[in-house]
Amino acid sequence: MEIPSKILSNAVDEIATLPGVGKRSALRYALHLLNSSDSDFAAFVGALTSLKRDTHYCSRCHCISDTPVCHICSSPKRNQKMVCVVENIQEVMAIENTAQYTGLYHVLGGVISPLDGIGINDLTIAQLIRRVADEQIEEVILALPTTMEGDTTNIYIDRQLKQFPDLKITTIARGIAIGDNLEYTDEITLGRSIVNRVPFENA
């Protein structure tokens, strides 16, 4: 697919850097933007520029927030002694959607991944340790992805948190999704769900 204009081709290449966007979709988006009205286009570019320039992060949980402390951290209804450690804001939104969690969050901003050049100092792990000490946190729930990088990060955080003898360190339950068939569940998940079985009244 040869694009007859360097300017268009350049825009397509840039749009195709977005995750999961191929050249064909990028061309479609570029032509859509090109054909949009000047005011629509200005609104589009303005919203992106503002996103990069004006976005702030909560000083406690490092979640994206328009206020210095986010609405979750500043809510008196939340359990201020419980912190759920997640990779990114998407996980905060997913857990909030369940309406089952009443504690606070701590957004790491990624997981330890030497191949991607993400080290311990690129994440908010030091801030988490400080927070646990300063805010007298009683429970830290690790909710990182079950990947090699997520596991490595879990182990590192767990070791750092061992300095607080009274702190409860937990992780979210892995098991068979509700409605799923045992027969088609992968053996690691099924195995863990048997080892970590729960009293029937909790299910």
Place this chain on the structure above:
Amino acid sequence: MEIPSKILSNAVDEIATLPGVGKRSALRYALHLLNSSDSDFAAFVGALTSLKRDTHYCSRCHCISDTPVCHICSSPKRNQKMVCVVENIQEVMAIENTAQYTGLYHVLGGVISPLDGIGINDLTIAQLIRRVADEQIEEVILALPTTMEGDTTNIYIDRQLKQFPDLKITTIARGIAIGDNLEYTDEITLGRSIVNRVPFENA
């Protein structure tokens, strides 16, 4: 899915105006842009701004072009007496990919669609008529989409072109795609492919 920041939410809404992009993908793209480096972000926004500001159209065929006359129109290898009328630049690229067409193009910029507020004067139909007269075009190939709007536009152009008695007006062949099964072809396509059958040696 509640987004905890007005700025982020605004960016997501704007990105979701792109064709076929939902809120969830838009959020993914927004967070990708937010986490990208300042220089990558500047390149992204710069490419889009330049697209809108600097893109030019070929003065003959109205295709996107960095030069006043595009490389197809200015090529001595192309048949300068044959014009293929298409809706947009995507169709030019698709036909060019076949390497089977050696004539020129004429990009209408859309099809007549009163519901979308696209009238005759929003398209380059008048320019096409003038071109046929000025450049002594011998054949116009109509390659607009087979939709009601495309058909309407075809009929309107055909009527306008009737003023040139020597002009050959053709349309691209519709029929069963190569490799497709007769049994599963819709009856309109199959019917047309029988009515418009071609000599065996041409197939």
